[in-house]
Amino acid sequence: MTRRAVARTLMYLSLIAVSVVVLLPLGVVFLTSLKSDKEMANESGALTLPDDPLNFHNYVTAFQDGRMLSAFGNTAFILVFAIGGTVLIGSMTAYAIDRFTFRFRKLVVALFLLAALVPGVTTQVATFQIVNSFGMFNTLWAPIALYMGTDIVSIYIFLQFVRSIPASLDEAARIDGANAFTIYRKIIFPLLKPAIATVVIVKGITVYNDFYIPFLYMPSQDLGVISTSLFRFKGPFGAHWETISAGAILVILPTLIVFLCLQRYIYNGFTRGATR
């Protein structure tokens, strides 16, 4: 073999190795989710195949006893409002900052820039008191307000797009008698569609996965979202790994479907979000 062929083989070997590392933990949990509690008890090991590969009993248990249905409902509710709010707020901010010159514009920009550097986890001690004083503690509005109000990344994404829309379009509309609000609504907003798609996907996945905020602000059982409901599996299902596994797979599945359908947007969105 030539040196090049050896290098190629090693490269493919490393890719296969990393595939195993990524897939093995997930695959085993999937296998476990299909096993009965008897199979789990007889210590046959984690890598054995389930006796009945169509045994969805654990999924039913996870869905009903684990309150996954209400969790998906609560998450959907939060997603709709948080994403809607983020899109509106981000696009309005970007429009105002890019298309107008006004006093304190630099200050406003600096405020948003600086806020992007503050990691959310550090300030929750004090944010909690503020959310509490609004009476939002233990309501679905607490995470909605926080997701909407602290998303600097989407403002950046919108800013990039607003800048790429030629100002001559605004001018033309203004000459036709449109005011600033009409221009925003009829010209800027519709042209922001790619940015909106990016923000919806990135924000959607972030909100869907977030654990800290719902955990902190919505301790009530009825207000469980995907993350917190799954977290609560730890108590009642303690040693029932087959049920916990089914719950975990139930949570991962929607992400997998979204990822497979929207791959390109997801790569772009997260790259843009991180490099802002």
Add this chain to the structure above:
Amino acid sequence: MTDTTHQAAVRAAAGPPSAVPVPAPAPRRTRVWRGLTPWLFLIAPLALLVTFTYAPIANMVAYSFTDWDGVSPELHYTGAHNYAELLTRPELFEVFWVSGYYLAASAVQIAAALYFATILSFNVRFRNFFKGLLFFPYLINGVAIAFVFLYFFQDGGTLDSVLSLLGLHSDHAWLGTPVSANVSLAGVSVWRYTGLNFVLFLGAIQSIPGDLYEAAELDGANRWQQFRHIIAPGIRPVLALTVILSISGSLSAFEIPYIMTGGATGTETFVIQTVKLAFQFNKTGLASAAAVVLLLIILAVTWLQRRLVPDSVDKGVDLV
């Protein structure tokens, strides 16, 4: 009609000096209205920004100088007492050492991400499959990841089964001792976050013009030389950014250790400790001081990066 031409003239005059004669100023009402317009767009975003980012920071700094417990109406000013306590009680500051595990993990993670981004930027079979596979863990819900790996490290779980398949029988409780538990948890964080770094690197590498490689190949450069002289300089800004994200991420690690071990067996991170101080032990004052310290460290690290790698500063400011 007169109004619109008038407006157009005003705008022309506002631009670079031109031949258009200076028009009479717009009527007062129009001017006030126009000055107000951007603020009407900004009022909601700014209100949210101040309420949920700046007010908490201000409050947090204020609480950090008091002995407040988070509920009682009474609080006393205690000066820098909380800060002194943080720095002098070793068990409170010790948790920073746990971040060391996550920092080391970040180094592994960046190296792995860089390696896979480089090889997948060349022509490889099933490229998109591998790309998706590497990135997907980053998208998975943190609680689900924690459970997947609790089972992975379980007695008789995935890891033990794989090892026994290879003929190694271990009774090692992976999450049982501080060192082993922290290494395991840091390993989970590598599993979870490598994908993001990888995609960032891949994006940066692919934005390097292809003819550079062709030219290098004509000159007889091998893969390593191509990496060293074309890829490495091309991804420097992204690399710097990744390092910063990793450092602040390591310092504020929370989700995985909190869900998996709850901070037991020496896996308590700074954020877990802060959350416990604030919400379990009602030591809002002390917790605020801890949060202020963490915030200052992270801001300092970010500032340092912006000083050391000026490219990314330009990029950040350039956007606005």
